Amino acid sequence: MTKRLATLPTLWDEKSRFRRALLRVLLWVVMVVSLALGLLNLRAHGLDSIVVIEAIIVAYSGLFLWRLPKTPYLHWWSTSLVIFISVTVLHSLVTKAMLNDGFYWLLLVPTTSLLLLGLLWGGVITGVVGVAGVAVLVWAQPPGGGNATVAVGINAGLTYVFIWALSHAYEARRHQMVARLQTVAAQDPLTGLYNRLYLEDVFAQLCQSQPQHAFTLVLLDIDHFKQINDNHGHEVGDQVLRLLSQMLRSATREQDWVFRVGGEEFCLLLPGCNTQSAMDVAQKLRRAAADLTLMAEGQPVSFTVSIGLAQWLKDGEDFDSLYRQADLRLYQAKEQGRNTVVADQA
Numbered sequence: 525m526t527k528r529l530a531t532l533p534t535l536w537d538e539k540s541r542f543r544r545a546l547l548r549v550l551l552w553v554v555m556v557v558s559l560a561l562g563l564l565n566l567r568a569h570g571l572d573s574i575v576v577i578e579a580i581i582v583a584y585s586g587l588f589l590w591r592l593p594k595t596p597y598l599h600w601w602s603t604s605l606v607i608f609i610s611v612t613v614l615h616s617l618v619t620k621a622m623l624n625d626g627f628y629w630l631l632l633v634p635t636t637s638l639l640l641l642g643l644l645w646g647g648v649i650t651g652v653v654g655v656a657g658v659a660v661l662v663w664a665q666p667p668g669g670g671n672a673t674v675a676v677g678i679n680a681g682l683t684y685v686f687i688w689a690l691s692h693a694y695e696a697r698r699h700q701m702v703a704r705l706q707t708v709a710a711q712d713p714l715t716g717l718y719n720r721l722y723l724e725d726v727f728a729q730l731c732q733s734q735p736q737h738a739f740t741l742v743l744l745d746i747d748h749f750k751q752i753n754d755n756h757g758h759e760v761g762d763q764v765l766r767l768l769s770q771m772l773r774s775a776t777r778e779q780d781w782v783f784r785v786g787g788e789e790f791c792l793l794l795p796g797c798n799t800q801s802a803m804d805v806a807q808k809l810r811r812a813a814a815d816l817t818l819m820a821e822g823q824p825v826s827f828t829v830s831i832g833l834a835q836w837l838k839d840g841e842d843f844d845s846l847y848r849q850a851d852l853r854l855y856q857a858k859e860q861g862r863n864t865v866v867a868d869q870a
């Protein structure tokens with residue numbers, strides 16, 4: 525379950541949405557502050573290297589803001605932004621354009637890089653920039669600074685590490701929470717299968733990733749399930765749902781998808797299956813369901829399922845039309861006496 529969720533990062537693009545929102549604020553701040561500092565520096569020292577770098581940052585931030593809503597290369601844009609900011613501050617420390625006060629700007633790096641780039645790359649950049657920053661800060665002090673130089677280095681380093689630790693803890697927790705939310709949002713609590721909400725996402729992903737390949741949507745419904753509830757109780761009904769779910773998972777391939785889409789209704793997406801091979805799978809599942817038996821207070825409970833199939837492109841191109849077609853065939857299977865599979869065999 526989790527393994528498959530993890531393979532579909534684009535479907536649950538919470539991370540990207542969070543980062544785009546964060547970047548929007550950051551880029552506006554960087555652009556306005558760099559513009560103001562650039563103009564001040566230009567007035568004070570003329571056109572020197574720091575003014576040129578600030579002008580580049582203003583242009584870069586504007587360009588990034590323009591590309592931000594759509595770009596698929598968010599990670600690379602963010603990495604270069606963090607590197608840009610770090611190099612500018614380090615440069616200003618080296619050239620003594622800002623001395624100790626310049627280090628304040630480096631304190632932005634742990635939070636910004638961890639939130640934008642994640643724990644690994646954010647951590648790497650934070651570590652490298654932190655060591656370089658403290659080294660440059662100590663090295664750039666006026667000669668004969670003595671204890672003051674050491675004290676500045678230690679204080680700057682400790683503050684940096686403190687902010688790094690807090691940002692790391694926050695990002696790690698946020699990461700866990702988002703992963704948990706994604707699982708809960710996609711999972712049916714009774715059976716552990718994926719739920720209806722996730723079905724349309726996976727469908728869209730399959731259409732995108734295999735535009736040339738066949739896949740089949742299978743709708744499966746337990747026959748006379750109400751009678752099981754009425755005769756044996758709701759708890760036994762729940763056990764039947766769990767038993768059938770286990771069978772559906774174990775009888776299908778790793779690349780197949782199984783969803784619980786309603787009370788006693790299930791949907792499967794079978795990549796790479798045309799109508800004939802999906803028919804074979806559906807017949808196998810129908811027989812396997814009929815062979816299942818649950819013991820409830822010493823009494824055997826067995827059941828059958830009816831199944832409707834629809835093949836992508838042949839029976840419908842979008843989710844709604846394909847699902848409608850499979851539902852229609854499921855209804856026909858019920859009409860034909862249940863325990864039946866219906867597909868368009870033409």
Ligand SMILES: Nc1nc2c(ncn2[C@@H]2O[C@H](COP(=O)(O)OP(=O)(O)OP(=O)(O)O)[C@@H](O)[C@H]2O)c(=O)[nH]1
Nearest residue numbers: 745746747748749750751753758759761762787788
């Ligand atoms: N135990 C249990 N029952 C449920 C759950 N969700 C829905 N149901 C029951 O499923 C039954 C569905 O009944 P119907 O829609 O009449 O379908 P059916 O009895 O299977 O009849 P056919 O589909 O025509 O073969 C209802 O009695 C619902 O209360 C659930 O999560 N657990």
